[in-house]
Amino acid sequence: GAVVSQHPSWVICKSGTSVKIECRSLDFQATTMFWYRQFPKQSLMLMATSNEGSKATYEQGVEKDKFLINHASLTLSTLTVTSAHPEDSSFYICSAQEAGLNTGELFFGEGSRLTVL
């Protein structure tokens, strides 16, 4: 089946630094990827839709300058948390749709847990 890999799985950083999280589709091409944020014991909150070769579409209330998304190829999207602060600590999950398939099924990465000290 389609595999999506996220890296890193865990990251701890100091307040004020920037952190980059990668999301890769390993065995398929993904024109669209989604980034979600999940707080403990809560649901997934859609942050943005990442489209290959174009600017990401951010959901209302998500700071685009804070959460930079780049989708430079059909197999890679990156989320950069800039000038991270403790309130940015969360579980970030990416998902991807296989290009050319209009099934709506999302393939999820394993998630990346960010802790900002």
Place this chain on the structure above:
Amino acid sequence: AQSVTQPDIHITVSEGASLELRCNYSYGATPYLFWYVQSPGQGLQLLLKYFSGDTLVQGIKGFEAEFKRSQSSFNLRKPSVHWSDAAEYFCAVGEPGGGFKTIFGAGTRLFVKA
């Protein structure tokens, strides 16, 4: 705007008992509906999906769900729960076309007692 409601925050069932997790949605047209399962600290895995056709859909791990348009519901069921089914379950609505934005319900945590 589309929305998904999972009224039960958590449910506890005995191993071997039947299970039903509730999901109600709000969407202007015929939705694409999904159930995903998440184990602690991990990503999500698709259990089943409904796009059209037969309103009773079968999924992996013995799960099934029934789409009821009149009730705007898509409840997940399993006739006999196993201890390994303990996890968080999310119902989701997908918006066809234009990138297929997917919105998730709040989730229902399933506890299985021996």
